[in-house]
Amino acid sequence: MPKLSIIIPCYFNEANIPVTTEALLLNEARFPSEVTFEYVLVDDGSGDGTVAALRAFQERQPGKVRIVELAGNVGSYNAIVAGMAHATGDCNVIITADMQDPPELMVAMYQYWQQGIKLVIGNRQDRQEDAITKLLARVFHGLMRRFALRNIPRGGFDYVFFDRQIREQIVQLQERNSNVFYLMTWLGHAYVNIPYVRSRREIGRSRWTLSKKVKLFLDSFLSFSFFPIRAISAVGISLGVIALLYGCYLVLLRLSGVQEPAGWTMLMVVLLFVSAFQMMALGIIGEYVWRSLDAARNRPLYVVKEVREPSNS
The missing domain is CATH 1.10.287 (Helix Hairpins)
Structure with missing residues (x-):
């Protein structure tokens, strides 16, 4: 019976948690009956009621929810590594807590994993966001493809389905000031790319500030390019x-x-x-x-x- 670990980094997502978890629970019905689920929810030092919302979800779903509460805010990518370190599934998926990525795409990802593909990437073909955000994202990923990692898909990605082997390799690396998703492609495993359109955020506001975007660009570019x-x-x-x-x-x-x-x-x-x-x-x-x-x-x-x-x- 394969176990799927769903890893979700959370930061000021108090209002998102009930909606996101309900959608993920409904999405379980799309999988084969033999699949079991594990939710690894990582609170990245939120200052609102995110932890309380996570605990409420855990009480409603006993036996399948693990909450990792970090002492302080370390950034979403380090929080993801923390979630990977505490995951126990045979396969894993990383999805954001703001419901901008379609949960139903996991089913197609799982099917590729069953065929032996260790890494399946949900690639943002387009995004329902403002023109400036689209332009910055296009420039960022274009520079990464041109000067750093030529094997990454166009448009960027942070919605990935991967094997336990990749999870263990990433956790073992413990690389600082890097990009955990680009590290997965850097490992060299063959991957399948599934394009999709990223939805607009409907609940709450993004904490992904300009300074964080600049730091991500520097970390990603300097980690993979000379x-x-x-x-x-x-x-x-x-x-x-x-x-x-x-x-x-x-x-x-x-x-x-x-x-x-x-x-x-x-x-x-x-x-x-x-x-x-x-x-x-x-x-x-x-x-x-x-x-x-x-x-x-x-x-x-x-x-x-x-x-x-x-x-x-």
Whole structure:
């Protein structure tokens, strides 16, 4: 009897929990009768009544709900790793608590898993969101495909169905400042991509702020690409060649007796440009160095405050 672990990170989702869990319970009827279900709900340091809503759901569904309450907010991706560490299913699925992803897609994902596919990706072909959000998402995933991971699907994804083996491999990695979904594709397992349209959020407001989106981009890009470092080297070499050629030009002018151009304005522009490039290069290198330092500290990705195990009563 295969067990499916449904992993849901929760952050300020008090109003979403009753609706989401009811939809997931109704979705169970679409699966074959031999499938059993386990819900792993991770509270990522919410400041509202999310934990109370999770406990109410656990009381209504004894024996199949595990609540992992984290001591503080560590970000949705670290919360997902915490959920994976406490999941026990033969197969797993990650879905958000805001009901923007269709639960019924899990059935097709499960069918692919039965065929031996270890990773099934629900790919956002389109999204019912504002134009700016769509544009930022398109640019983000386009850069990732072009300069980091060429094997990821277009449009982005955070709705995945995967085998226990992948779950164990991700938990074992314990990688910091990264993207848990891109890590799954980085492992190299063949995957199936199922496109869908992501719905608009109907309940509550998103806590996915611009600063969090920028951090996600930096974490994802720097974790899987050395392009920024190589770009610095390429620009540095180009500037060096230009400086060498200009130096040769000035030497030729001096040898020929021609007065060199004054060029005070040009000199200042070049100086400011090179200085700005150096500061930018130091910032990029600093991002890599900081990530190395953070990994060397070996601090835990999350701290568990309490785990409420399923009750058999």
